[in-house]
Amino acid sequence: MARLTRTESQARTRADLVATARDLFLTEGYARTSLERVAEAAGYSKGAVYSNFRTKKQLCLEVLDLIHETKFGEVTALISTAETLENRLVKLQEWAERTLGDVGWTMLEFEFATVARDDPELQAELVSSLGAVRGAIAAQLQTLADSLRLELPMPAEDAATSVLSLGLGLGIQRAIDPTISARLITDAVRLLVSLGAPAQADQPA
Numbered sequence: 001m002a003r004l005t006r007t008e009s010q011a012r013t014r015a016d017l018v019a020t021a022r023d024l025f026l027t028e029g030y031a032r033t034s035l036e037r038v039a040e041a042a043g044y045s046k047g048a049v050y051s052n053f054r055t056k057k058q059l060c061l062e063v064l065d066l067i068h069e070t071k072f073g074e075v076t077a078l079i080s081t082a083e084t085l086e087n088r089l090v091k092l093q094e095w096a097e098r099t100l101g102d103v104g105w106t107m108l109e110f111e112f113a114t115v116a117r118d119d120p121e122l123q124a125e126l127v128s129s130l131g132a133v134r135g136a137i138a139a140q141l142q143t144l145a146d147s148l149r150l151e152l153p154m155p156a157e158d159a160a161t162s163v164l165s166l167g168l169g170l171g172i173q174r175a176i177d178p179t180i181s182a183r184l185i186t187d188a189v190r191l192l193v194s195l196g197a198p199a200q201a202d203q204p205a
Helices: 006-028 037-040 046-052 056-080 087-099 103-118 120-147 158-176 183-194
Strands: none
Touching: 006 037, 006 046, 006 056, 006 103, 037 046, 037 056, 056 087, 056 103, 056 120, 087 183, 103 120, 103 158, 120 158, 120 183, 158 183
16 A cells, blocks of 8 residues: 555645544533644544644534535435425425434534634634525525426525524534424425526527
8 A cells, every 4th residue: 555645644634633623522522622632532642633723622623624514515415315395395304304403513613602602713704604504504495496497486595594594403402402303494494495496598689
């Protein structure tokens, strides 16, 4: 096997640290997980951690980005394999039932939001991260509408904000009471589609 280049080795180290930090943050919480603990669990020196991440906050931002990318990747993969609207909604609800209210993820999001309350720079980073999540949801909703040849009853960005707000609130409630159904997410998407108007065909020039 060919030896890794310095750049490849650094990228692998960084990925290992982020993956290890994700597991620790989700199981033990942000506050109780130190950078030293991450280094030990990942099998690296403290210097390796500090050479990649100046602070634990910076590391957690990457962890949250990884979680968001993974979760929305799951949704995209599930929905893209379904042929009908109802099958897509069934798969969406199955994902929501498994995912929304996950205690580790839900608590990490809100614990870190609390940490950022008095840190304007970190708040700005979280705003950017939240914007990326909204953008991903908006793209999914617009793709769904296009596939059905519909125009959403509101801009895709506003629809995404509504769905995301519902998902966040539902996630908190399900973290406390997992018996609450996640079907409200599916119902919200179904309602958006039902209120949509047939897309107007482009007029010939």
